[in-house]
Amino acid sequence: MPAITIATRERMPHSEGDRAELFPEIEPYNVAKLPLDARHSMYVEQSGNADGMPVVFLHGGPGAGASPQHRRFFDPAAYRIIVYDQRGAGRSTPLGETIDNTTPLLVDDLEALRRHLGIERWLVFGGSWGSTLALAYAQAHPERCRGLILRGIFLCRKSEIDWFLYGVRNFFPEAWREFAHYIPERERSDLLTAYFWRLTDPDPTVHMPAARKWSVYEGSCSTLLPSAETVAHFSGDVVALGLARIEAHYFIHNIFLPDNALLDNVRKIRHIPAVIVQGRYDAVCPIVSADDLHAAWPEAEYIIVPDAGHSAFEPGIRAELVKAAERFKRVA
Numbered sequence: 659m660p661a662i663t664i665a666t667r668e669r670m671p672h673s674e675g676d677r678a679e680l681f682p683e684i685e686p687y688n689v690a691k692l693p694l695d696a697r698h699s700m701y702v703e704q705s706g707n708a709d710g711m712p713v714v715f716l717h718g719g720p721g722a723g724a725s726p727q728h729r730r731f732f733d734p735a736a737y738r739i740i741v742y743d744q745r746g747a748g749r750s751t752p753l754g755e756t757i758d759n760t761t762p763l764l765v766d767d768l769e770a771l772r773r774h775l776g777i778e779r780w781l782v783f784g785g786s787w788g789s790t791l792a793l794a795y796a797q798a799h800p801e802r803c804r805g806l807i808l809r810g811i812f813l814c815r816k817s818e819i820d821w822f823l824y825g826v827r828n829f830f831p832e833a834w835r836e837f838a839h840y841i842p843e844r845e846r847s848d849l850l851t852a853y854f855w856r857l858t859d860p861d862p863t864v865h866m867p868a869a870r871k872w873s874v875y876e877g878s879c880s881t882l883l884p885s886a887e888t889v890a891h892f893s894g895d896v897v898a899l900g901l902a903r904i905e906a907h908y909f910i911h912n913i914f915l916p917d918n919a920l921l922d923n924v925r926k927i928r929h930i931p932a933v934i935v936q937g938r939y940d941a942v943c944p945i946v947s948a949d950d951l952h953a954a955w956p957e958a959e960y961i962i963v964p965d966a967g968h969s970a971f972e973p974g975i976r977a978e979l980v981k982a983a984e985r986f987k988r989v990a
Contacts, residue, residue: 662952663961665978677984678977680730684739692774694745694767697758701749702742702771706734711804711987712777714740714768716784716791718810721904722897723748727971731783731979736987740780742771744791747900754899756858756907760914765795772802781986783979785809785970786943787905790913790920796930797923805931805989806958807982809975810940810968811948813920814913818947822876822909823849829941830879837875840868854910857903865903866895872902879941882967924954931989932958933982937966937975 686703693699706729713732717724723743732739743750745767746759768791772780781804784792789808796803812818827834838846845852856868870893877892878884891897908914916922932955936948945962952960959982963974970979 663959665961665963665974676981677733678980680727680976680980681733682730683726684729684734686729686741691751692771694770695758697752698745698755699751700742700745700767700771701751702740704738704740704775705729706732706737706739708738710736710738712738712740712775712780713983713986714742714771714780714782716768716782716788716795717744717747718784718786718788719747719901719905720744720764720787720791720908721747721754721900721902722787723750723900725891731970731976732983733987737781737983740771740775746904748896753896754903756904759904759907760911761791761794761908762914764791765798768795769799769802778802779804781805781807781983781989783807783983785979786812786968790814793920793924793927794915796927797920800927800930803927803930805933805986806927807933807935807979807986808951809935809970809979810943811934811936811951812943813918813947813951814915815918815947816912818943819850819909821944822942826879826941833875833878836878837871840871850906850909853902854906857906866899869895869898869902872906873898876901876942880968881972882937882939882965885969888969888971921950921954924951928955928957931986933978933985934958934960935975935978935982936960936962937968937972938962938964939966940968942968 684705686705688704691699715728724741746755782792790812841852859865873892877889961978966972966974
């Protein structure tokens with residue numbers, strides 16, 4: 659088994675040519691809405707070098723949507739940067755729509771996007787739920803993946819969902835109390851169902867307060883140290899509604915995948931070059947999932963950032979993701 663790398667600030671950068679910071683802000687050269695079916699349309703943007711290596715960014719949640727910052731992990735001189743919002747998320751429409759919204763459909767959407775853009779093979783980059791979708795897509799279409807960059811691994815197991823709903827209180831009791839105590843005491847033994855019915859209520863006076871409680875809870879637990887900027891991002895109406903409603907929808911339906919499906923099918927992708935970046939103190943997607951994935955996929959490079967939580971923008975995680983993207987520029 660390849661050695662597990664423990665990233666340290668002292669080793670960043672560790673060789674000539676390494677880059678540890680985000681690239682400067684960049685504007686898309688193309689923005690479009692791709693119709694998916696009679697109900698859903700998907701927001702898609704392209705940045706960087708139109709003739710460069712294609713890379714697709716898969717945002718978290720499910721339902722969180724992408725942001726302009728996500729373009730900046732990639733060298734715009736080298737990469738054709740494709741950022742999109744999954745169905746029901748961000749700038750895709752309708753926002754927060756759970757009808758016809760499943761993991762297999764998201765995999766199909768990603769493959770439809772690849773064909774629409776005329777791309778033969780691309781680098782797939784995903785964190786948190788984005789790592790889930792990246793694994794599911796790669797296992798369905800391994801021949802289309804040049805490589806995978808994965809962060810904050812989420813394997814969609816019941817233990818991971820239960821951890822999010824209840825276990826996080828062991829590290830963030832104040833944030834969990836705000837989240838759980840929004841629900842009347844008689845319903846707290848099943849927080850997922852209690853939130854699901856509120857989040858899917860058509861009345862905004864019912865679903866929006868619940869959405870903010872859920873989303874702020876996740877944002878509050880996403881960084882090693884308190885980050886008002888992160889919490890503010892998660893409290894915005896678009897992020898809160900998309901994230902909370904669609905997460906609850908996926909969680910209550912067991913992510914629309916068989917139990918342990920992503921680990922059981924790792925054999926299909928072990929030949930694909932991959933980097934796994936994981937914060938040691940990730941409370942949203944605990945490190946045990948990344949460890950389990952690497953045990954099943956020893957060929958993948960596994961980097962543990964010792965002073966980081968969950969967010970892609972934690973300094974150590976951000977640096978390792980940028981460096982991984984830099985190394986993949988040299989992958990055929």
